Amino acid sequence: MNGKTIAIIEDDKDILELIALHVQKAGFKPKKFTDGESFFRYLSTDMPDVLILDLMLPDMDGLEICKVLRSNPSTAKLPIIILTAKIEETDKIVGLELGADDYITKPFSPRELIARVKAVLRRTSEEETTEEEILKVGDKIVIDVNKMEVYVEGKKVDLTLTEFKILKHLAKKPGWVFSREQLLDAIWGVKKSVIDRTVDVHIKKLRDKLGKAGKLIKSVRGMGYKIEIE
Structure with missing residues (x-):
């Protein structure tokens, strides 16, 4: 280092x-x-x-x-x-x-x-x-990690860096439930001043931008979020 x-x-x-x-x-x-x-x-x-x-x-x-x-x-x-x-x-x-x-x-x-x-x-x-070049969520979402690009059914979707990081983290382990704190740690590491509801705001924006594919991001009551492949 x-x-x-x-x-x-x-x-x-x-x-x-x-x-x-x-x-x-x-x-x-x-x-x-x-x-x-x-x-x-x-x-x-x-x-x-x-x-x-x-x-x-x-x-x-x-x-x-x-x-x-x-x-x-x-x-x-x-x-x-x-x-x-x-x-x-x-x-x-x-x-x-x-x-x-x-x-x-x-x-x-x-x-x-x-x-x-x-x-x-x-x-x-x-x-x-540890990064993979391409992450796929079923047959709907493709994430090009190196280019930091996301495609939904072949169409490019513009995400902010934070939205991209959240999607990438969820996509790495489909079906796994991540708490808000785990997502905060994954994106900002030692940064603890960010409030939990910030994650909820980003998830909502991310779902909206993904369109129909946004429903793949599931809320797990009392726990957090996960990506579930249909």
């Missing part, structure tokens, strides 16, 4: 240097940026292993950066940890819905931040080694 490159976008230079120092002490290579524009210039020639992203930047909103990264196939799987002074629950949920892998509020513990970075890298490594 050592030697991985950690990009940091933070406009407060003192905080930027503090994060970079601890990233380096942990054996990683820090790449420092004070705005979104310089980071995107860097992306044109290189790719970090993790991005630590402040939301309040001088030139671009951090959430917009997150959205742009997730919409581009070349950066769609880049692990993102949001670091911000914004503490409202709605801000956290929006960040995670846009595809952030974790969310830490200021003031923060540098040791905790490094622990989160390591956890994200572990999850990414595990997914890369």
Whole structure:
């Protein structure tokens, strides 16, 4: 895990240097940026292993950066940890819905931040080694894991990153019942600030987008959700 490159976008230079120092002490290579524009210039020639992203930047909103990264196939799987002074629950949920892998509020513990970075890298490594290229749910749904594309009866369906992750997790084990907490852990790992009803909202949107195939996602009262192949 050592030697991985950690990009940091933070406009407060003192905080930027503090994060970079601890990233380096942990054996990683820090790449420092004070705005979104310089980071995107860097992306044109290189790719970090993790991005630590402040939301309040001088030139671009951090959430917009997150959205742009997730919409581009070349950066769609880049692990993102949001670091911000914004503490409202709605801000956290929006960040995670846009595809952030974790969310830490200021003031923060540098040791905790490094622990989160390591956890994200572990999850990414595990997914890369265990992921199947194509997942099929009966004869209705096809999930192309590498391209992050979903097809229902041959027609492509556009899902958010969170919806894609939920569908993929359920599809890996048809018939298995996953609790809301298990789904939260699978998607956001150590992130515990996300409320359970967030999963219900995503499931509803996912079912709607899947159309008739959405009925394959079953609610199990008092337990959670599963995919059931007819």
